[in-house]
Amino acid sequence: MTTIDRRTLLAGGAVLGAVGLAAGTATTASAGQQQALIGPAAGERLHVMSFNIRLDRSSSTQPGDPDHWPERAPILTSLLKLEQPSLLGIQEGLYQQLPAIEEALPHHKLIGYGRQGGSNDEYSGIYYDARRFDVVGWDQFWLSDTPKLIGSATWGNTVTRIVTWARLHDRRTGKDFVHVDTHFDHQSENARIHSAQAIVDLVDGDLADLPTIVTGDFNSPADTSGAYQTLVGSGVLKDSWKEAAKQLTPAWGTFPGYKDPVVGNDRIDWILLRDAGTVQKAAINMYRVDGRYPSDHAPVQALITL
Secondary structure: OOEEEEOOOOOOOOOOOOEEEEEEEEEOOOOOOOOOOOOOOOEEEEEEEEEEEEOOOHOOOOOOOOOOOHHHHHHHHHHHHHOOOEEEEEOOOOOOHHHHHHHOOOOOEEEOOOOOOOOOEEOOOOOEEEEOEEEEEEEEEEEOOOOOOOOOOOOOOOOOOOEEEEEEEEEOHHHHHHHHEEEEEOOOOHHHHHHHHHHHHHHOOOOOOOEEEEEEEEEOOOOOOHHHHHHHHHHOOEEEHHHOOOOOOOOOOOOOOOOOEEEOOOOEEEEEEEOOOOEEEEEEEEEEEEEEEOOOOEEEEEEEOO
């Protein structure tokens, strides 16, 4: 299988203004003037972002609704244009939403396909900057007892869940590493714990000799959940938010649901690392435009050096 290179321009209105929240303070500027929290990574550094972009529900929303995708799409594009992550792991993206990402990141390519096969259903896809990285190999599997069976779900979850992973070669450093992206179930704790163990088995198996980055919406609170304990409490992976030399934002919950962020609410979106060097910065990005957010989740970001 080969990586997907689609370049369809997104139709939509221009973004007229942006509001960013950093360190608890709101600042207003035009989209062209808004300062990135991390921005393009220089030198050997990698800017990693995990972002549940919220699926397109246009058939059941109306203009003006916070969840209305046609009005969220240009905000998402504006955010990604500003931040320019080297690597982006998305969750919940539908095929018709991908052009909004590709407009913002025209040099990135996509790894992965829908969780019902082909372009069907949600993606847990990896976007990588093709100017910098080469794909050595990649795969996608289903979080079930039959991981090669498209659409399978056997751990108590009624929704299909997937993992996408890629071995990438960084031409800047000459190093290989692995990027894993996933979206755990929102209802079944049993499924989340089994899914976490599947990630551990993956990174401790054939990929054990490589630095690893895991991005995802884990639908599990950091620290206290079984999934977090399996992944981080076990010592297999480290939480980039906690490892960061500098946290650029407060510890907001990452699922504000289009409302203002709350410090201390659950962090359910994580960037996890194994043998991946140092974390210089971490952020929970509450970017918005004219009071509107691009998703019901906040993207999380980390600046790392392998």
